[in-house]
Amino acid sequence: MKIVVDAMGGDSAPAVVIEGVIDAAKEYGEEILLVGDERQIKEELKKYKNVQNLPIKIIHSEEVITMNDSPVDAVRLKPNSSIVKGIKLVAEGKAEGFFSAGNSGAINATAHMTLKRIENVSRPAIATVFPTLVDPCVLIDIGANVDSKPKNLLQFAVMGSVYYKNLFKKDRPKIGLLSIGEEPSKGNELTLATYKLISESGLNFFGNIEGRDIPQGKVNVVVCDGFVGNVVIKLSEGISGFLVQLIKNEMKKNPIRIMAAAFILKSVFKHIKKKIDYDEYGGAPLLGVKGVCIIGHGSSNAKAIKNGIRVCIESVKNNIIENIKNEIAKINHLTVL
Structure with a gap:
């Protein structure tokens, strides 16, 4: 090879x-x-x-x-x-x-x-691995298509499912459609029509999920158009950077107390870092x-x-x-x- x-x-x-x-x-x-x-x-x-x-x-x-x-x-x-x-x-x-x-x-x-x-x-899509409280999930699309049709999102669901199986060796991963509410009636024209298509596809469809559900690990594959997916990724990167800076600022205020706590929680921090470390997955496939x-x-x-x-x-x-x-x-x- x-x-x-x-x-x-x-x-x-x-x-x-x-x-x-x-x-x-x-x-x-x-x-x-x-x-x-x-x-x-x-x-x-x-x-x-x-x-x-x-x-x-x-x-x-x-x-x-x-x-x-x-x-x-x-x-x-x-x-x-x-x-x-x-x-x-x-x-x-x-x-x-x-x-x-x-x-x-x-x-x-x-x-x-x-x-x-x-x-x-009809349209290739970019997928990425997203950390959750349970197992990592796959988020697709994260920017290849800013304007998508329902049939595109159905195909994203299929490709994301195949990629998840490729990475984590799990059959029939659970698929969620990113929307503004869990009810099938919630969403815009794109998500409403996509919901119907995925429901009829034979995929292991969980239904709609909200943005807050992604880090909870409710599903294995999160499907959205590239515009929304890119916003999700950029927002999560921004929040991560914000939290790191917040911790650094607090350490400067109380260095001795914070360093003592950090020493005690060293193994915990190490485990958390590995769980959210993007470097473990290397990159995002163009599927x-x-x-x-x-x-x-x-x-x-x-x-x-x-x-x-x-x-x-x-x-x-x-x-x-x-x-x-x-x-x-x-x-x-x-x-x-």
Whole structure:
């Protein structure tokens, strides 16, 4: 198996990316194709011992799509960028999966144009793992589609279900539709029509859930359009940052008392950190395209890069593309509107 990694994607690329790639190559043993500036990559590799025997191959690319580039324009104007070149390797059958912590819009656009959609999938969607009080859940869509139709959300539910099974090995995950109330009559035109479709799909549908239900772990897969999903993710990131800063501010006021409490609760904090640590899951898959494509956070560290590559490998081994195709076919009669 060959996994393509964008060496130039992320806030601290290529240094952090290469550190994560080396860790992944050592632990998983699969061949990794590092796409990016060959000179920079070789300079970073020199900092590590005994890497020459690792299954890492460098593929030079002359251009880089930055976080500030317009996604569609960048794909058109920078055909030799690490993102475009990397995804093309998957499309050409020269690799099985792609990971990048770079410009998510450019990854999305390139995947749409190059990998194409899985048969009967109307719109690909981005999924992410969200921590809860019970087990983590999958939230889909988080930004690939800001305007969706009911049939799109039904397909998101199917793809999210397949991805959840891929990650957590649980059959028939419980699916919830994000709305403004639990009653079937609550919501807007989109959620009301979607509720009816998912109810008729044969999926393990819990019904509507509210935003406050997500961290409670009421369902395994949360379905929403990309506009709402992106707001949920950004709000949760903001609240997390707010709480961390609040704790820091309080520590400055009562340093001795807080440090004593922190020492006592050290193991508790360690367990909580692991439970909510995004780095454990590595990235968000773009589901619905004909190729495994994982998008990492721009601030990904080496651990997140390594785990993003792991998710790539597991998705390929579990035939996630074929599974999505088969499951979408089962509900296709409901989406032909």
